[in-house]
Amino acid sequence: MRDNGISGRIALVTGASGGIGAAVVAALLEEGATVVATDTGTPMLEELAKRQNNPRLIIAQLNVTDDAAVAACVTRIENETGPIDILVSVAGALSTTSVADTDLAAWQRVFAVNSTGVFLVSKAVSAHMQPRRRGAIVVVGSNAAGIPRHNMAAYAASKAAATMFTRCLGLELAPFGIRCNIVAPGSTLTPMQEAMWTDDNGPARVIAGSPETFRTGIPLGRIASPEDIADAVVFMASSRARHITMTDLYVDGGATLRG
Numbered sequence: 001m002r003d004n005g006i007s008g009r010i011a012l013v014t015g016a017s018g019g020i021g022a023a024v025v026a027a028l029l030e031e032g033a034t035v036v037a038t039d040t041g042t043p044m045l046e047e048l049a050k051r052q053n054n055p056r057l058i059i060a061q062l063n064v065t066d067d068a069a070v071a072a073c074v075t076r077i078e079n080e081t082g083p084i085d086i087l088v089s090v091a092g093a094l095s096t097t098s099v100a101d102t103d104l105a106a107w108q109r110v111f112a113v114n115s116t117g118v119f120l121v122s123k124a125v126s127a128h129m130q131p132r133r134r135g136a137i138v139v140v141g142s143n144a145a146g147i148p149r150h151n152m153a154a155y156a157a158s159k160a161a162a163t164m165f166t167r168c169l170g171l172e173l174a175p176f177g178i179r180c181n182i183v184a185p186g187s188t189l190t191p192m193q194e195a196m197w198t199d200d201n202g203p204a205r206v207i208a209g210s211p212e213t214f215r216t217g218i219p220l221g222r223i224a225s226p227e228d229i230a231d232a233v234v235f236m237a238s239s240r241a242r243h244i245t246m247t248d249l250y251v252d253g254g255a256t257l258r259g
Contacts, residue, residue, distance in 0.1 A: 005136075005239025007032025010082050012074070014064050014121055015091030017044035019190030020140055022051075023226035024088050027234045029054050033086065036077050038062035064091045064117030074124040083132060086237045087125045089118045089162075090140045094192050095154040107154050114158035115165065122169055126178060135178040136237045139166045140229065143186045143252045150213040159184075163248055170246035179245040181236045186252025188224040220253035 011028045015021040016037035025037045025048065034056040039045050045059040058081060062073050077084055093113040095106055118139055129135035144152055145159035163182050170180030187193055187206045196202070209217030232251045235241055250256060 003239060004031055005242070006086065006234065006237060008034075009085040010034045010036065010077070011086035011088065011237070012036045012038065012077060012084050012121075012125060013088045013090060014038050014062065014117070015089070015140075016059075017041060017048050019192060020185065020188060020226045020229045021090035022048055023230035024090060024140075024233050025057065026052060027227070027230040028086070028088075028237075029056055031234060031238070034058070034081065036060055036081060036084075038064075038073065039091070064089075064121055065112040067120055070120045070124050074121075074128065078128050084125050084128060085135050087121065087135070087137045088140070088233055088237065089121055089138070091117055092140070092142075092192070093155075093158075094195075096151050096196060097154075098151050099153045102154050110154045111158045111161070114155070115161040118162040119165055122166070122180075126169065126173055129178050130173070130176045133177045135173075135176075136241075137166070137169070137173075137178065137180040138233050138236045139163070139180075139182050140233065141166075141182045141184040141248065143184045143250050143256045145184060146248070146250070146258065147256045149215065167246045167248070174245055179236075179241070181241070181244060181246070182248040183229060183232045183236060184248055184250045184252070185224060185229045186250070186255040187218065188226060188229055190226060193223070216255055216257060218253040218255045219257075222253060224251065224253060 011033045016025050017039040028035050036058045038060045042061050049059050093110045095110045141163045142159040144156040145163045166180050166182050207218050
């Protein structure tokens with residue numbers, strides 16, 4: 001059987017306690033990785049550990065917007081667990097207000113998590129990867145980074161920033177054999193998605209689209225599961241994607257009508 005490049009490796013996952021993050025953790029564990037799952041909430045991380053019940057899962061509280069905390073967490077993993085070969089940045093913050101109704105604090109909060117957090121964690125981890133000349137970094141972005149959305153300017157702009165940062169990082173790290181890619185989900189069945197629905201017709205409206213707000217529907221006729229996104233992340237982190245870097249992979253059922 002071909003080596004997947006994941007079994008026996010150490011993976012760090014941010015935003016790991018629920019939704020896509022939890023699905024990524026489960027998928028990496030299934031592929032044989034040791035996973036350090038981080039998030040801001042300890043109770044949710046403890047619940048994740050209980051659900052997985054896997055000795056290769058380590059949980060740690062982490063605020064990705066805190067530079068010192070990120071550096072300390074990465075150093076601790078390297079010293080106590082081993083070399084980080086896979087980084088998956090999932091931690092994210094949503095904003096669904098119009099530009100007129102978005103104040104500076106809300107704008108900065110979304111960028112702090114979605115953009116600055118990706119920068120801080122990627123920089124800290126890649127500094128350890130470079131001397132080893134190996135590693136895979138996968139950032140979970142959004143299809144909103146590539147298409148305008150009503151009432152999502154802060155979110156879309158922050159994800160676009162994280163996307164281009166990751167591609168630039170991939171260019172800098174390519175000589176070291178380190179790959180950097182983005183997986184861009186569309187609408188996915190997560191608590192973040194469900195929080196935007198006002199009634200039981202929310203899923204149907206997402207699939208159908210909204211002409212009045214210039215939003216296409218989902219050609220495949222279904223909303224993604226977190227596992228759909230996790231499968232794409234695991235592929236990008238695996239040796240099966242060993243010649244793929246600086247790529248922005250859309251996993252949205254065709255919703256943005258682009259690749």
